[in-house]
Amino acid sequence: MKEIDSIGGYKFTSSRISVTHSCLLPTVEMALTAQFQGETEERKRVFDLGCGNGSIAHWMTSLGYQVTGVDPSQDGIQQARASYPDLNLKIGSAYDDLRAIYGQFPAVVSLEVVEHLYAPREYAKTLFDLLEPGGVAILSTPYHGYWKNLVLALSGKMDHHFHALWDHGHIKFWSIATLGELLREAGFASIRFHRVGRIPPLAMSMIAVATKE
Secondary structure (H helix, E strand, O other), X not given: OOOOOOHHHOOOOOXXXXXXXXXXXXXXXXXXXXXXXXOOHHHOEEEEEOOOOOHHHHHHHHOOOEEEEEEOOHHHHHHHHHHOOOOEEEEOOOOOOHHHHHOOEEEEEEEOOHHHOOOHHHHHHHHHHOEEEEEEEEEEEEOOOHHHHHHHHHOOOHHHHHOOOOOOOOOOOOXXXXXXXXXXXXXXXXXXXXXXXXOHHHOOEEEEEEEOO
């Protein structure tokens, strides 16, 4: 049986922050600031799960965080190493035992990743295991809800939005209810959601901030 390349074949067009990611950053920065308030520089450690081309890791480093990250895309890691050679970013997957390799962190950031994964429960377990008790996971994914889906259908943009011909693209489409269920199953508590980009009912993405007690 012929095997198809996994998400490790995902390609990046550049090492810059994308338009999609740029609208996430104010909320991510707010969540990180709240998590590390009053902490020493040595404690400001963040794991970037699905670091892609390294642009978000670079941005977090510029804010004073010590960032470690992995991504299964060889293309992404190659671009990250070329553009940000001082960053600690390596090939790796949410399906790996990352805690055994890298230890635990006060915060894990994972932006626009979960929608690409065939096994989201394994991803959520890895996210949980990477966190210290009291740690916070900050993850984002495209937002789906009744009004947005209705507008997409009425405007004839469903095919464009769901990208059926996008190799290694989105295969899971999350609502607040389903993503919340995934995180609670994994053991997270105090899950808060923020909708970003456009007005809330038509939001581009949503950000979940979840605590490991």
